Amino acid sequence: MWTATAAPRAQAATDFQRLYVFGDSFSDMGAGYLVSNGPTAVGYLATRMNLPFTHSRDKNANSESIDFAVAGGATGDDPGKLAKGYLLEVGMIRQVQDFAARVRNKSITFDPDRTLFFIAGGANDDNVPLDVSVGNITRQIEMLTSLGARHIELALLPTRMPDFAEEGRRLNPAYEKLVPALRAKLGIDLRFSHWGDYFDEVFTHPEAYGITNTKDPCAYTEIFGGKGGPTCTDPGKHFYYYSEHPSTEVSKLVGDKLYEEINARR
Template identity: 25%
Template sequence: MQKQILSVGFFLLSLVLPLKVSAQNYDEIYVFGDSFSDTGNVFHFTSGAIPPKPYFNGRFSNGPVWVEYLASELNLTFNPNTNFAFGGTTTGVDNIGLSILPGLQQQISSFTTANNSANPNALYVVWAGTNDYLDYFLGNIPNPTNSVANLSAAITSLTAIGAEDIMVVNLPDLGKFPVTGGDTPSSNEFSTLTSAHNSSLAASLNSLSQQLSPDINIIPVDVNYLFNQAIANPKKFGFTNVTDSCIGDSPIVPIDISPQPVVCIPDEFLFWDEIHPTTTTHQLIGELAFAALLRASVPEPSVVLGVLTFALSAISLRKRFRFPSR
C-alpha cells in the first residue's frame, strides 16, 4: 500500500522525540513463530500445495503478513531467509499441521546451532501459542504454563547467543475467532485459555527483563488489545464484519488444500479464514508493533501515552479514508 498517514505521523514524531528505533538501528529482522508470521515456509515445503489459492503467495492471508509491514515501517526490505516461522507451529516441538514440520523449539535450536553469535543490530520476533490451544480440537488439553515456559526458553536461548532486541507478541482472544463456530462453551474456554496465557506471559516477560542483562530489550506487543478494539468498534477500523471469516475453513486445522471461493470484500473483514487475519488486519498489527518499538524507546510515560494515542488515531484515519494499494 501507499505510505499511510500513520507512517507520516511517526516520521514527524521522529523529528521531535529521542527515538532509538530507526532503519540505522535494525539491519535485519529474524522471525520465529507460526502461520501468523509465515511468509512461505510451509508453501515451499509442500511445493505450493499449502496454503492453496486464493491465499497470497504462500502467506496464510490474502496479502502480506504483519512482519512484512513492520519491515516496511523500518525501511527494511523483508528477507524471507531470516524468517523461520512455519504454519502449524506450537511453542514446543510439535506442529499441528504436518508433524514433520518444526515447532518453535526446533526453529530456535536450528538458528542458535547455526549461529554462534547473534547480530546485535537485528530485531528478533517471537510469536507463537495459538496452535497450542487449537490443539484442543485434536483432543489435547492445552497448558498455558507450559506454553509460556516454552516462550521464555526461546527468548533465553536467543539472548544466550547475543540477541538484544526481542519482540514478543501475546495472543488475541481466541474465543472470538470464527473457528469456535459461535459455540458459547468453546468460546468461553478459549477466552479463558487466552487470558491465562497472556497474564502468564506478561509476568514472565517482566521477570526476564529483571533477570537478563540490561542490554536485553524485551518488547511486548499487545495484539490482544488491538483485536478487542477492532471487535468492539469495527467501524473505527473500517471493518464491516469482525465475527465471520471471508473464505471459510483454514488449511491448517484441519488440513484442507482445496481452493476456497472469495465471497467477501477482504478489506472489510477482520478474518480471512476461521483462524487467520486478513492482510488489512496484518497491516494494523505491523503498525502496532512499530508503535511498540517507539514506546520502548521513549521512557517518559506522558510521551508514551501520546504516541499510542496518536497511533490509534492515525490507524482510524487510515481505515476511514482508505488509501489505494500499491
C-alpha cells in the same frame, strides 16, 4: 549460570538492521503456509522498518531479516508435519533451533545492538499445560540470549477474538510476569508487544477501520479443512480472510501499530 547485567536501552524501529520472527500462522510468511491474502503483521512491520524480509525456507534468506514462524506452530519442539505438500506445525523451539544452527555455522551473522527478535506464539497451546508453555517461551528467550540477542519482544496474545481468546486469557498473565523476571535475570532489553491487543482493537471496533464483517471468512483453504466456496469480492471489509485468520488488510493495521509501538519506546 546467568549473571544479570545492565539491560541495553530500547531502540527505535529505524535503528534496527535485522528482524527475526518466531511464531505461528498469524506471522507465517511462507515458511509453512501463508494463511491470508497477503503479508502478515510482521511483514508489514518489516516494510515500515525498511528491512528486506523473507521466510526461513527461502534459499536466499540468510542475508536478510527472516520470518521463521510456521502455521500451526505451538511453543514446543514439535518437528512439524506435511499437509498437502506444506510443512506445518513446526514448534517454536524448533524454529529458534533452526536460527541457532544458522548462526553457529555462520550462515547468519547479526549485530546484537541493531537486531530485533520478535516472539509471538501460544495460541496453539490449547492442550499444553501453562507451566510447559511458559517454560517453552523461557527456553526460546534464553537460547536467543546465549546467541547474542539483546533486543527481544514477546507478544501478548489476543483475548477478544473468539477462537483464540481462551489461550490469550490463560497465557497473557504468565507472560506479563515472565518478561520482567527474565529482563532482570538476563540483562537484556526484553519487552512486551501489544500485538494481540492490536488485533483485538480492530476486531472490537471494526467500523473505525472500514471493516463490516467480523464473522464470515472471505475465502476457504483445504489446508485447514475448508470446504471450498467462492472468494468474497471485498476482502478489505472482512476481518477474516480464511477461517480464524485475519485478512492482510487487518494485518497491515496491526503492523503499523507495532511499528508505532517500537518507536514510542525509544
